[in-house]
Amino acid sequence: MTVLEEISKIGIVPVIALDDAKDAKPLAKALCDGGLPCAEVTFRTAAAEESIKIMSTEFPNMLVGAGTVLTTEQADRAVAAGAKFVVSPGLNPKIVKYCVDKGIPMAPGCANPSDVEQAIELGLKTVKFFPAEQAGGLNMIKAMAAPYTGITFMPTGGVNAKNLLDYLNFNKIIACGGSWMVTKDMVSAGEFDKITRLTREAVELMLGFKLAHIGINETSNDNALNTANRFDELFGFKAKPGNSSNFAGKFIEVMKTPYLGKNGHIAIGTNFIERAVYHLEKRGVKFDKTTEKRDGAGVLKAVYLEGELSGFAVHLVQS
Numbered sequence: 001m002t003v004l005e006e007i008s009k010i011g012i013v014p015v016i017a018l019d020d021a022k023d024a025k026p027l028a029k030a031l032c033d034g035g036l037p038c039a040e041v042t043f044r045t046a047a048a049e050e051s052i053k054i055m056s057t058e059f060p061n062m063l064v065g066a067g068t069v070l071t072t073e074q075a076d077r078a079v080a081a082g083a084k085f086v087v088s089p090g091l092n093p094k095i096v097k098y099c100v101d102k103g104i105p106m107a108p109g110c111a112n113p114s115d116v117e118q119a120i121e122l123g124l125k126t127v128k129f130f131p132a133e134q135a136g137g138l139n140m141i142k143a144m145a146a147p148y149t150g151i152t153f154m155p156t157g158g159v160n161a162k163n164l165l166d167y168l169n170f171n172k173i174i175a176c177g178g179s180w181m182v183t184k185d186m187v188s189a190g191e192f193d194k195i196t197r198l199t200r201e202a203v204e205l206m207l208g209f210k211l212a213h214i215g216i217n218e219t220s221n222d223n224a225l226n227t228a229n230r231f232d233e234l235f236g237f238k239a240k241p242g243n244s245s246n247f248a249g250k251f252i253e254v255m256k257t258p259y260l261g262k263n264g265h266i267a268i269g270t271n272f273i274e275r276a277v278y279h280l281e282k283r284g285v286k287f288d289k290t291t292e293k294r295d296g297a298g299v300l301k302a303v304y305l306e307g308e309l310s311g312f313a314v315h316l317v318q319s
Contacts, residue, residue: 010279012203013177018047019188034200035200040066063085065084066086068089070088087109097122110153115127120148126151128177138166157177161202164176164202169271213251214252216263216264217262219258221256224255228246231252232248262312
């Protein structure tokens with residue numbers, strides 16, 4: 001998996017500025033505990049280089065990058081400290097070419113079509129859109145994505161909990177940068193528990209887990225239809241016959257023959273199933289890849305977790 005592919009799976013890149021490197025380790029732990037093993041450490045402060053080194057050393061599985069990189073010398077220092085990617089607020093062709101030639105993943109800031117065309121000329125396929133809200137927000141990204149079909153974006157600047165899903169729901173956006181879950185004031189005050197909580201809330205908002213339906217195992221088509229009809233009679237959940245199962249309303253699926261799970265299965269909907277799999281695997285959850293269901297384009301639509309939960313198999317489904 002490339003760096004940009006992993007950033008896409010993570011979905012949210014915390015953008016941080018540290019005035020004191022002593023805060024680097026507890027902040028990295030807070031972000032990882034909250035479910036975002038990633039950070040863009042900006043070179044706006046003298047502590048940036050040492051902070052990147054501490055984070056990369058203490059949390060080797062964390063994806064640490066350098067932001068606000070304005071010179072090739074800063075790019076070299078960042079990579080030497082352990083940065084796995086480099087981000088800049090604007091597009092400086094000299095810096096971009098330097099990073100591309102050295103194989104350093106690079107996302108320069110682009111705010112207009114001319115910037116995007118320079119990025120394409122330099123061989124890039126992903127750019128930062130900055131400052132996102134001030135430069136026209138999602139509508140501007142959609143307008144630029146129309147002619148530049150091969151470019152994807154990482155908006156940063158004004159992205160927050162209120163507009164995060166609006167951005168991520170556009171398929172040309174691979175991730176969003178933001179600092180609402182990790183402000184400088186929180187870091188200065190040592191509020192790392194709060195950062196963990198806000199980070200976890202950001203991940204939960206992005207993934208949007210919710211109950212999709214409950215599956216009941218039956219032993220025949222007749223039994224499955226009778227059960228679905230009974231839910232219809234009792235609660236008005238309209239019975240809808242299907243190929244391998246019958247539904248009663250939207251939330252009860254009755255299997256014609258027993259499938260996974262002693263009692264049946266529970267389907268959990270999510271906004272972004274690939275991201276959900278990534279984040280759950282980071283928590284130690286294992287998936288049964290043989291149960292994957294993909295559409296004609298190969299896009300994942302459903303997959304079961306290994307094992308059972310109180311006699312029920314559990315699977316994710318794209319909402």
